[in-house]
Amino acid sequence: MKPKTDCVKIGILGCGAIGARVAKSVKEDLTRDCQLTGLYDIDLKKAERISKSLLLDNVVKKTIPDLIKSCDCMVEAVNAKSIRPIIRQALQARKSVLSMSVGKLLNASDLFQLARKNKCHLLLPSGAIAGIDAIKAASLVGIDTITLTTRKPPSGFIDDPYLREKGIHLSEITKETVIFEGNVTTAVKAFPRNINVAATLALASQCREKILVRVIVSPKCTTNSHTIELKGKFGHILTQTDNFVCPDNPKTSYLAVLSGIQTLKQYCSGVFIGT
Ligand SMILES: NC(=O)c1ccc[n+]([C@@H]2O[C@H](COP(=O)([O-])OP(=O)(O)OC[C@H]3O[C@@H](n4cnc5c(N)ncnc54)[C@H](O)[C@@H]3O)[C@@H](O)[C@H]2O)c1
Incomplete structure (x- = not known):
């Protein structure tokens, strides 16, 4: 060719x-x-x-x-x-x-x-989340608080090293369970293949230290969902994506x-x- x-x-x-x-x-x-x-x-x-x-x-x-x-x-x-x-x-x-x-x-x-x-x-790329354009604009005047809540079905966490380390067994999770709450640096280390969105948010907002990341395993969830909430001088932003998973890799959102x-x-x- x-x-x-x-x-x-x-x-x-x-x-x-x-x-x-x-x-x-x-x-x-x-x-x-x-x-x-x-x-x-x-x-x-x-x-x-x-x-x-x-x-x-x-x-x-x-x-x-x-x-x-x-x-x-x-x-x-x-x-x-x-x-x-x-x-x-x-x-x-x-x-x-x-x-x-x-x-x-x-x-x-x-x-x-x-x-x-x-x-x-x-x-x-903005990846599996919405609003990166607005977040970049908001960062120009300062962001006071940001939270990212990621909710995935158990299949999205198979073989994640964090669960192994913490002794969390996916088969024993029968209701929505918060398995992680912390900062971006720790989140990205804990879920190296699963939480690229936290890093994208940190780079776009330019205020990594203010981001609270929450990761939830939800047996009733059929999508990979990411909710982002920001407050600052610009006002208030709330976005949510409920993503179908990629058939070849349930950790990856379509x-x-x-x-x-x-x-x-x-x-x-x-x-x-x-x-
Ligand atoms: N930015 C986002 O929002 C976002 C969302 C989903 C996935 N991702 C990231 O994208 C990447 C790919 O995701 P995927 O779902 O396609 O994963 P995948 O596991 O389906 O495919 C990864 C491929 O990389 C190959 N590979 C591994 N090491 C390699 C190396 N050293 N050189 C060449 N090939 C190598 C594997 O053989 C495999 O074919 C992952 O790092 C994932 O974390 C980012």
Whole structure:
């Protein structure tokens, strides 16, 4: 496959629930502005499966440097312990990065500086929550209080290290139970794959220390729901999303996938609305 000259070349790192859907969208819907030129997963078979299902040739890359070389913008959608060195490599090569693993970028000002220095972009989607545009605006005059309440069914917490550490058994939870209440830094450490929204909220509001995070396991819940409440000089904001889960990964909300695709669409087309 020859890269089109007028399109942004997209490389996808991580071919799980999010990566697979982003790949399909790039191939089938965003054809005017971008083109899929690279797929990489630590499990090569996953990249090959997507390439085959989308009838693509020569897009599966065997190494991360090859993936970075193939694209203008890398979409990071991996559940790796550490993603910062990979993002750094891409930014050093002057490639933009759209990162889904926002929870791992809480203290990443060095990466934002590198992007600025190299005239590329580090893009973070709003993910599974609503109102990030308003929260960014509100942060300009100061926010007094913020609470984030995340409510998920037990299937959303399978294998979460925090539950193991605290001896919480999902099978024994029969009614709504608050399993965590604390600050963003602790929340992101406790639920590394489950609470990216807390990090997004912290980065957007610029007042991490004021955020109270509450995590609830709810056996009667069928969606991943996030309620955000803020008060400040701007007034009062209350938002709630009740997200259907991604069939391939119950920890991931479908809205988060769509938000990644929309961010990519805006970046590639150059049209930014409400951001
Ligand atoms: N921003 C948000 O609101 C939001 C919402 C949901 C998920 N996420 C994050 O997005 C990421 C992806 O989510 P998902 O649902 O697609 O996860 P997933 O588990 O379905 O897929 C992750 C993929 O990454 C691959 N992988 C793991 N380590 C790798 C490495 N070092 N190099 C290459 N590939 C590697 C795995 O093999 C897997 O295919 C996770 O970090 C998740 O926390 C963010």
